[in-house]
Amino acid sequence: MPITIAVAGNPNSGKTTLFNALTGLNQYVGNWPGVTVEKKEGVLIGHPEVVLVDLPGIYSLSTNSLEEELARDYLLESNPDAIINIVDGTNLERNLYLTTQLAELGIPMVLAINMMDEVEKSGAKIDGAALGNAFGVPVVEISALRETQIDELARIATLAAQKKGHPLPLHRFSGGVEHALGHIEEVALHQQPEHKQRWYAVKLFERNELVEAELGLSAELKAHIEQDIRQCELEYDDDSDSIIAAERYNFIEDVLEKVTVRKKAGEMSPSDRIDRIVTNRWLALPIFAVMMFLVYYVSVNTVGATMSEWTNDRLFGQIILPAISGALADWGVASWLQGLLVDGILAGVGSVLSFLPQMVVLFLFLGLLEFSGYMARVAFIMDRMFRKFGLSGKSFIPMLIGSGCSVPAIMAARTIENEHDRRMTIITTSFIPCGAKLPVIAMIAGAFFGGKGWVAFGAYFLGIAAVVISGIILKKTPLFQGEAAPFVMELPAYRWPSLKNIFVTTWDRVSSFVKKASTIILLAAIVIWFMTYFGWVDGQFRMLQSGQIDQSIVAAIGNAIAWIFKPLGWGEWRPVVAALSGLVAKETVVSSFGIFYGFGEVAEGGQEIWSSLRAAFSPLSATSFLIFVLLSAPCIATISSIRREMNSAAWTSFAIGYMITIGYSVALMVYQLGTWLQSGAFSAWTGIALALLGLMLWLLFRPSPKAVGSLKQANAGVRG
Amino acid sequence: MKTLKDVRIGESARVVKVHGQGRIRRRVMDMGITKNVEIFVRKAAPLGDPIEVNLRGYELSLRKDDAEIIEVSSPISSINECHYAHNHRCRGKSKFW
Numbered sequence: 001m002p003i004t005i006a007v008a009g010n011p012n013s014g015k016t017t018l019f020n021a022l023t024g025l026n027q028y029v030g031n032w033p034g035v036t037v038e039k040k041e042g043v044l045i046g047h048p049e050v051v052l053v054d055l056p057g058i059y060s061l062s063t064n065s066l067e068e069e070l071a072r073d074y075l076l077e078s079n080p081d082a083i084i085n086i087v088d089g090t091n092l093e094r095n096l097y098l099t100t101q102l103a104e105l106g107i108p109m110v111l112a113i114n115m116m117d118e119v120e121k122s123g124a125k126i127d128g129a130a131l132g133n134a135f136g137v138p139v140v141e142i143s144a145l146r147e148t149q150i151d152e153l154a155r156i157a158t159l160a161a162q163k164k165g166h167p168l169p170l171h172r173f174s175g176g177v178e179h180a181l182g183h184i185e186e187v188a189l190h191q192q193p194e195h196k197q198r199w200y201a202v203k204l205f206e207r208n209e210l211v212e213a214e215l216g217l218s219a220e221l222k223a224h225i226e227q228d229i230r231q232c233e234l235e236y237d238d239d240s241d242s243i244i245a246a247e248r249y250n251f252i253e254d255v256l257e258k259v260t261v262r263k264k265a266g267e268m269s270p271s272d273r274i275d276r277i278v279t280n281r282w283l284a285l286p287i288f289a290v291m292m293f294l295v296y297y298v299s300v301n302t303v304g305a306t307m308s309e310w311t312n313d314r315l316f317g318q319i320i321l322p323a324i325s326g327a328l329a330d331w332g333v334a335s336w337l338q339g340l341l342v343d344g345i346l347a348g349v350g351s352v353l354s355f356l357p358q359m360v361v362l363f364l365f366l367g368l369l370e371f372s373g374y375m376a377r378v379a380f381i382m383d384r385m386f387r388k389f390g391l392s393g394k395s396f397i398p399m400l401i402g403s404g405c406s407v408p409a410i411m412a413a414r415t416i417e418n419e420h421d422r423r424m425t426i427i428t429t430s431f432i433p434c435g436a437k438l439p440v441i442a443m444i445a446g447a448f449f450g451g452k453g454w455v456a457f458g459a460y461f462l463g464i465a466a467v468v469i470s471g472i473i474l475k476k477t478p479l480f481q482g483e484a485a486p487f488v489m490e491l492p493a494y495r496w497p498s499l500k501n502i503f504v505t506t507w508d509r510v511s512s513f514v515k516k517a518s519t520i521i522l523l524a525a526i527v528i529w530f531m532t533y534f535g536w537v538d539g540q541f542r543m544l545q546s547g548q549i550d551q552s553i554v555a556a557i558g559n560a561i562a563w564i565f566k567p568l569g570w571g572e573w574r575p576v577v578a579a580l581s582g583l584v585a586k587e588t589v590v591s592s593f594g595i596f597y598g599f600g601e602v603a604e605g606g607q608e609i610w611s612s613l614r615a616a617f618s619p620l621s622a623t624s625f626l627i628f629v630l631l632s633a634p635c636i637a638t639i640s641s642i643r644r645e646m647n648s649a650a651w652t653s654f655a656i657g658y659m660i661t662i663g664y665s666v667a668l669m670v671y672q673l674g675t676w677l678q679s680g681a682f683s684a685w686t687g688i689a690l691a692l693l694g695l696m697l698w699l700l701f702r703p704s705p706k707a708v709g710s711l712k713q714a715n716a717g718v719r720g
Numbered sequence: 721m722k723t724l725k726d727v728r729i730g731e732s733a734r735v736v737k738v739h740g741q742g743r744i745r746r747r748v749m750d751m752g753i754t755k756n757v758e759i760f761v762r763k764a765a766p767l768g769d770p771i772e773v774n775l776r777g778y779e780l781s782l783r784k785d786d787a788e789i790i791e792v793s794s795p796i797s798s799i800n801e802c803h804y805a806h807n808h809r810c811r812g813k814s815k816f817w
Contacts, residue, residue, distance in 0.1 A: 059747075059750050060747075060750035062746045064743050065743075065747075091777055091778050092777075093776040094752050094777075094778055097752065238737065241746070242737070242738055242755065245750065275779070279763065281766055284765070285766050380770060381766055383765065383769070384767040384768065384770070385767060387783075486744040486747045486748070486782075487770065487782065487783050488747045488748055488751055488786060490751070490780055491772060491780065
């Protein structure tokens with residue numbers, strides 16, 4: 001019979017390391033339903049009948065965060081056969097807080113005290129057996145990193161799960177609270193199963209409305225309980241929820257007093273010494289800049305770019321594609337099928353694979369930053385700057401990576417715990433011009449502005465401004481309202497990261513990208529290939545010869561929607577189709593123009609077509625075109641990773657819709673207001689552009705509805 | 721009311737009460753900021769906010785705005801220090817008493 005064991009513990013307690021040690025690579029990484037939190041399951045090595053579920057790292061079972069809610073709901077509703085509660089032996093006091101809550105669930109539990117090697121090295125001592133007795137659970141002292149006692153832990157946890165009992169919590173609070181809890185159990189909970197009574201009693205004592213509703217207590221009963229709570233609050237001169245929190249910690253302090261010998265106080269640990277430098281008032285920012293430069297330089301500029309280029313140009317462009325096209329031609333495969341295989345499917349596969357090297361390098365770095373403890377400091381250092389825009393300090397990294405490629409950048413947003421911040425980061429990251437947008441910038445700059453550097457600078461400035469403005473505007477919309485998740489964050493001790501962890505995490509993330517994203521990209525590549533290479537020639541639907549792209553389905557669509565772009569100054573099918581072709585990859589915009597103007601292959605900056613462009617665009621409409629290409633919907637690979645990371649079709653549509661709206665509006669404002677300033681002619685569109693500008697400014701500067709609301713709430717909610 | 725926000729860097733304080741409501745209040749308590757616990761304010765971030773504090777043997781960072789819901793008093797140990805050693809650093813602190 002299958003056994004399910006949940007692994008629960010604080011963030012940074014070594015939970016991931018333990019989970020990897022217990023399951024090896026036998027893991028399935030998915031998402032919890034409907035949210036973007038990773039859900040990992042795995043099979044215990046050597047025991048195919050034992051399934052381990054890795055719960056999100058949490059500090060408590062209250063419903064402070066999505067992670068806590070998920071973990072709590074899972075434990076209460078899915079009834080795992082046992083819990084492995086992993087605690088950091090070097091930080092027992094806070095780690096055991098969660099233990100006191102888990103012990104009240106009536107699920108067999110094993111306490112795994114992790115990092116025992118570090119504990120011993122520091123000179124501290126823990127009497128594991130005595131600690132276990134205090135909680136009434138078996139204890140295994142382990143080191144997840146060195147994989148000591150892991151088998152023993154697995155054995156004991158499996159035994160506990162097979163017993164199928166419902167243990168009762170042993171920890172007790174002080175007299176007054178126990179009196180109240182006992183009374184609550186007696187009047188409201190005696191018909192509940194014995195092992196659930198304590199959990200319910202504590203929740204009722206905390207005035208938890210969800211539990212009150214679940215139990216369906218009568219108003220009379222509630223009033224009765226309220227009396228008990230009030231009396232206790234009076235006695236302790238505190239609110240009931242603080243009383244419980246304090247009692248849990250008091251219990252832990254008492255136990256630890258008896259079962260541990262602490263290291264000498266006042267001595268600085270190596271981690272403290274590192275932190276004194278790394279987050280030093282003066283050194284923190286320079287060190288941060290150097291770290292970020294390293295991450296950027298290696299993952300985007302050197303290794304990543306070189307390897308991506310190699311995969312794309314050499315491996316695919318010069319080896320695989322010619323070999324396959326040659327073989328297909330030799331076999332006499334129909335030309336449309338050759339086209340589908342080579343230009344559609346293989347090009348699609350190639351575009352997925354070309355991200356991989358960059359992504360692998362980036363995720364290795366991110367793993368290093370996360371597991372060493374530096375990532376939390378990134379949030380600490382940058383929080384002040386980013387929170388104004390509804391972003392997290394950790395959003396810095398996706399933004400930075402986004403200047404290389406938005407696909408890994410959006411995946412890097414995973415390191416942001418807060419869902420609002422993460423969504424905001426995902427929506428805004430692709431405003432930062434990625435490497436593939438550079439040829440478009442170079443083309444416009446070269447053709448219209450003498451190739452001046454300020455155009456590129458302006459493009460980056462536009463990107464950053466779009467991030468900042470979007471952050472401020474979106475933060476005030478109902479989508480990002482609701483109670484903000486508090487920024488009360490542990491700064492974990494610095495540790496040497498385990499290479500195994502970094503590799504496993506990188507493997508999980510990259511392989512899940514390939515599995516999920518590649519199907520979408522492949523499908524899109526085929527559809528776009530079809531629309532580009534097929535069309536009506538002389539009233540006949542057929543595959544097109546090269547140079548007939550103006551008769552393709554894409555061109556037909558471009559023609560049909562060209563009027564939409566008239567107010568932007570380029571309402572003709574060529575620029576419209578070129579902009580649309582940017583969906584495949586942004587640099588395609590340049591080669592599309594090459595095809596339209598009859599040049600076939602063009603250089604990266606499109607030098608051959610500059611004069612044709614100058615005939616088709618004015619500097620102003622070219623600027624508007626560039627703005628639209630830079631800000632509106634990103635390429636299909638990015639869209640599919642947005643879909644993957646948002647884990648919601650609605651949010652994905654919102655993100656893409658928002659980008660298109662912003663791109664269109666800004667391009668329209670620039671073109672129309674520019675025309676007005678240049679010629680002095682005021683048209684209806686000038687009015688619309690002004691109205692749009694006004695609307696944008698209003699959205700930007702209106703008071704945040706939340707700030708007003710929460711102030712009122714706070715005033716009304718001040719307690720005696 | 722003296723709050724954690726008012727405690728200077730390098731000084732400690734004892735928690736009297738956690739005010740506020742909702743998630744932030746819950747979270748603060750879950751992280752071990754409960755009545756009578758002693759908190760040491762270690763440093764501020766380079767841009768002045770958030771702050772890093774030490775309590776219950778670990779490091780925690782929180783924004784100054786959130787630190788405002790935590791009512792504190794000077795810890796008993798440092799009152800004694802003040803009492804016995806009249807150094808000039810204590811005078812600033814004692815005005816809260």
